[in-house]
Amino acid sequence: GVMGEIMGISDLEVKLRDKLGINYVVISKNVNGTEDMIAEGVAKCAAKYILKNLGPHDKVAIAGGTTMRRIAENLVKDKDNEEGFEDVILMPTRGSVGSEIEIQANSIAALAAKNLGAGVEFLYVPDELDGSARETLMSIPDVRRTLDHLRVSDKVVFSIGRADMMARRRGMSEEDIKALTDKGAIGEAFGYYFDKNGEIVMKLNTVGIDIEMYKNAKDAIVVFAGSEKVESFLALYKLNKNLTLIVDEESAKEILNRI
Ligand code: F6P
Numbered sequence: 001g002v003m004g005e006i007m008g009i010s011d012l013e014v015k016l017r018d019k020l021g022i023n024y025v026v027i028s029k030n031v032n033g034t035e036d037m038i039a040e041g042v043a044k045c046a047a048k049y050i051l052k053n054l055g056p057h058d059k060v061a062i063a064g065g066t067t068m069r070r071i072a073e074n075l076v077k078d079k080d081n082e083e084g085f086e087d088v089i090l091m092p093t094r095g096s097v098g099s100e101i102e103i104q105a106n107s108i109a110a111l112a113a114k115n116l117g118a119g120v121e122f123l124y125v126p127d128e129l130d131g132s133a134r135e136t137l138m139s140i141p142d143v144r145r146t147l148d149h150l151r152v153s154d155k156v157v158f159s160i161g162r163a164d165m166m167a168r169r170r171g172m173s174e175e176d177i178k179a180l181t182d183k184g185a186i187g188e189a190f191g192y193y194f195d196k197n198g199e200i201v202m203k204l205n206t207v208g209i210d211i212e213m214y215k216n217a218k219d220a221i222v223v224f225a226g227s228e229k230v231e232s233f234l235a236l237y238k239l240n241k242n243l244t245l246i247v248d249e250e251s252a253k254e255i256l257n258r259i
Contacts, residue, residue, distance in 0.1 A: 009249070016252055019259050022243040023219075030249040035226065038248045042225040043070035046246045050075060050157065053219070054116075056087055059149050061209060062112055063093040063158035063190060064105035067223055071157065072112040088118035091146055093158060093190050094208020095125030095137075099170070105208075121146040125207040127170070138207055150209050156217040159224050160232040161188045170204075187232025189222075190214065196231070198238035215240045227251045234258060 007015070009027050017025040026049055028041040050071070054060070062068055077085075090113040092105030101107055106122050113120035123146050125137045137143060161169075163185035167177045180202055184195035191204035192211065200211070214220060223246040224233060230251050237243060247255070 012249075012252055012256070016245070016256055019256065020237055020241075020243075020245070022237060022241050022245060024244040025252070026244070026246045027252045028225075028246070028248050038250075039067065039225040040070060042223060042246060042248050043067065044074050046071045046157070046221070046223045047074035047076075049221070049244070049246060050155070051077065053155075054085060054088060055154060056084065058154040059089045059091065059152060060112075060118075060155045060157065061091045061093045061150055061153045061217070062105065062109050063156075064096045064099065064103050064108060065159050065161070066103055067159035067225065068105070068108045068157065069103055069111075071223065072108045072115065075112050075115045077116065085116040085118040088113075088116060089149060090116070090118055090120045091149055091153070092123050092208065093150070093156065094127075094206045095123040095129075096127055096206075097124055098127045121149060123147075123208055128205050129207065130205055134205060134207065143207065147207070151213050151216065153209075153213070153217050155219045155221060156209065156214060157221045157223065158189055160222060160229055160236050162186065162228060162232055163188050163193050167193070187229075187235045189232075189236055194235050194239070196235045198235045211239065215242070217242075219244060221246065223247070224251065227254050230254050230258070 013025040013027050026045050028045040090109040092109045096104040109120050164177055166188040183201040185193040185201045186196055187194050190209050191206045192200050193202040194200050221244045225248045
């Protein structure tokens with residue numbers, strides 16, 4: 001729209017932050033690129049934001065997915081960044097063993113830790129578990145320690161997905177996907193499927209971060225590229241306004257047009 005054309009990125013960032021009522025917004029400028037280039041631009045902005053704001057003793061939870069993978073790849077300290085991150089701890093937001101290895105939260109946390117020279121803790125727990133198996137795994141000392149640290153995380157870095165797409169990625173049957181969307185699910189983040197008001201309609205029986213831990217994080221950072229996720233974001237941000245948004249320019253303008 002006209003507004004977007006006359007506003008610079010930084011004006012747009014401030015305006016979007018104020019209208020959403022969240023902490024901070026970073027917009028990655030679209031350079032008429034492919035979807036891939038736009039996703040890479042957003043990931044670079046996110047990596048830069050994290051490097052700039054990372055405290056020497058921070059506990060950082062990072063989610064799974066292709067967006068987080070790209071961020072982890074870009075978390076490389078530059079030469080004049082003398083800050084030591086050896087006391088920083090990276091953790092996956094949840095157990096994700098069973099999904100594609102490259103985009104499992106555990107592998108992404110490991111890659112981010114390696115790039116930063118930081119420590120890492122894991123949640124080697126399958127994605128979906130019931131009852132007693134879940135209780136047993138949650139009592140393993142290493143898993144408990146990670147969960148304790150997730151409860152006091154300084155940063156939670158995550159993306160969002162469309163409910164139907166995430167359900168499909170996780171191998172849900174078409175019938176169950178329909179049941180899920182019939183309940184109003186439009187978005188997904190850390191195993192929670194929510195409707196347009198940010199109400200949770202279904203959750204995975206996973207081990208990891210829950211809504212309380214998410215709300216308690218000192219700095220929650222949601223990162224996404226591509227306007228097909230705008231709808232999910234508009235639902236998600238209502239859950240917790242203690243939030244930083246890192247997004248591409250086109251999606252940023254679309255959000256602004258819709259609030
Ligand atoms: O499955 C992990 C997860 O972080 C989801 O919670 C989220 O919806 C999705 O990945 C995002 O995936 P991508 O970055 O590939 O779009």
